[in-house]
Amino acid sequence: MSKTRYIMVGGFLGAGKTTAILKIAERLRDQGLRVGLITNDQSYGLVDTTMLSSHGFAVEEITGGCFCCRFNSLVDAAERLSVETTPDVFIAEPVGSCTDLKATVDYPLRRIYGDQYAIAPLSVLVDPIRASRVLGLETGKSFSEKVIYIYGKQLEEAEIIVINKVDLLAPEQLDALRQALASRFPQAQVQVISARSGMGVEEWIGRIIDGVPKTAGAMAVDYEEYADGEALLGWLNATLEVRSPTPFDGNELLLGLAGQIQARLRAEFAEVAHLKMTLAPEEEGNDLAVANLTRGDGTAELSHRLQEPLESGRLILNLRAEADPELLRATVLAAVGAVAATAGVTQCVEHLEHFRPGKPTPTHRLAGI
Ligand SMILES: Nc1nc2c(ncn2[C@@H]2O[C@H](COP(=O)(O)OP(=O)(O)OP(=O)(O)O)[C@@H](O)[C@H]2O)c(=O)[nH]1
Numbered sequence: 093m094s095k096t097r098y099i100m101v102g103g104f105l106g107a108g109k110t111t112a113i114l115k116i117a118e119r120l121r122d123q124g125l126r127v128g129l130i131t132n133d134q135s136y137g138l139v140d141t142t143m144l145s146s147h148g149f150a151v152e153e154i155t156g157g158c159f160c161c162r163f164n165s166l167v168d169a170a171e172r173l174s175v176e177t178t179p180d181v182f183i184a185e186p187v188g189s190c191t192d193l194k195a196t197v198d199y200p201l202r203r204i205y206g207d208q209y210a211i212a213p214l215s216v217l218v219d220p221i222r223a224s225r226v227l228g229l230e231t232g233k234s235f236s237e238k239v240i241y242i243y244g245k246q247l248e249e250a251e252i253i254v255i256n257k258v259d260l261l262a263p264e265q266l267d268a269l270r271q272a273l274a275s276r277f278p279q280a281q282v283q284v285i286s287a288r289s290g291m292g293v294e295e296w297i298g299r300i301i302d303g304v305p306k307t308a309g310a311m312a313v314d315y316e317e318y319a320d321g322e323a324l325l326g327w328l329n330a331t332l333e334v335r336s337p338t339p340f341d342g343n344e345l346l347l348g349l350a351g352q353i354q355a356r357l358r359a360e361f362a363e364v365a366h367l368k369m370t371l372a373p374e375e376e377g378n379d380l381a382v383a384n385l386t387r388g389d390g391t392a393e394l395s396h397r398l399q400e401p402l403e404s405g406r407l408i409l410n411l412r413a414e415a416d417p418e419l420l421r422a423t424v425l426a427a428v429g430a431v432a433a434t435a436g437v438t439q440c441v442e443h444l445e446h447f448r449p450g451k452p453t454p455t456h457r458l459a460g461i
């Protein structure tokens with residue numbers, strides 16, 4: 093490859109973007125390609141960066157806003173990765189509440205840096221349970237209309253809609269979802285995968301690597317409605333130190349914490365978009381626990397488990413929910429206190445931020461390259 097391939101994997105909060113990116117990155121690395129990863133969030137202290145770095149990939153983190161609003165930082169991050177690892181492929185994960193990526197990231201990259209980067213078609217992942225609820229195929233708690241506006245816009249600009257977590261669906265549910273997506277968003281190819289098992293990933297990579305992205309056309313986006321939708325979401329990033337005189341089970345600690353936060357937010361009728369946490373022992377090494385909850389009525393689970401009990405460690409917690417950020421703060425602090433007391437662990441909050449994402453104001457917005 094002469095130009096560096098630039099792959100963007102979008103999709104709503106919790107759809108499985110980071111898991112899928114890791115899967116693609118590992119497959120490409122196995123083929124002898126050098127891969128650089130770019131994560132993105134409104135603020136720092138990211139579970140995604142910790143998780144991807146623990147697998148030995150070069151990761152750059154762009155904080156303080158989404159790619160579209162931090163376009164120059166995105167380019168700088170790609171350049172830093174180029175100096176360090178000269179990647180053949182970049183894979184970038186935009187913030188899960190972000191849309192309008194063709195017009196604000198893809199076209200500007202191609203117009204300004206088209207001699208350096210070969211841009212892949214835009215993939216947008218969906219969690220099948222969330223998507224089935226949003227599309228009205230299944231009942232269950234969902235988000236407000238303005239948040240769903242963003243969800244719909246993400247799908248409207250997708251060139252490949254990737255139904256992820258297919259392992260969670262019965263065949264008839266998958267058929268219904270596939271048909272609904274194909275008829276509502278006919279511009280996109282629909283790909284079915286399980287990022288966890290790897291099913292369908294090879295075929296998806298083929299579409300990403302060989303596919304030709306469109307060169308013109310920007311969807312209509314009402315930026316007021318988009319901003320209102322983002323502002324309904326509360327965001328919380330926290331980093332804590334946990335410590336105990338005797339070794340404790342870090343996996344259970346994370347699951348206990350997720351359960352406490354889930355129960356407290358459900359009692360307030362606040363829908364979780366994604367709660368994710370990592371816990372790493374203080375000692376150097378690659379041992380890591382990663383816990384996730386992607387729906388208020390879902391089940392918290394560990395995608396990575398700590399191999400050994402630990403005496404001290406760093407816990408990173410990222411929570412995105414349709415809720416007042418003050419509620420998120422009070423909930424997380426109360427849950428941490430309760431779980432630490434039960435486990436006989438002392439905890440110290442090193443960093444905690446809670447906020448609503450600001451109005452998106454893209455650096456560029458183009459209707460074509
Ligand atoms: N069952 C199942 N779970 C999956 C699959 N892929 C991802 N997940 C789980 O979905 C949850 C969310 O995954 P992430 O990869 O963190 O999702 P994300 O889209 O990057 O989330 P944000 O960065 O918060 O927007 C985790 O618990 C993953 O283990 C899959 O194929 N099957």
Ligand SMILES: [Mg+2]
Nearest residue numbers: 109110140185
């Ligand atoms: Mg992610």
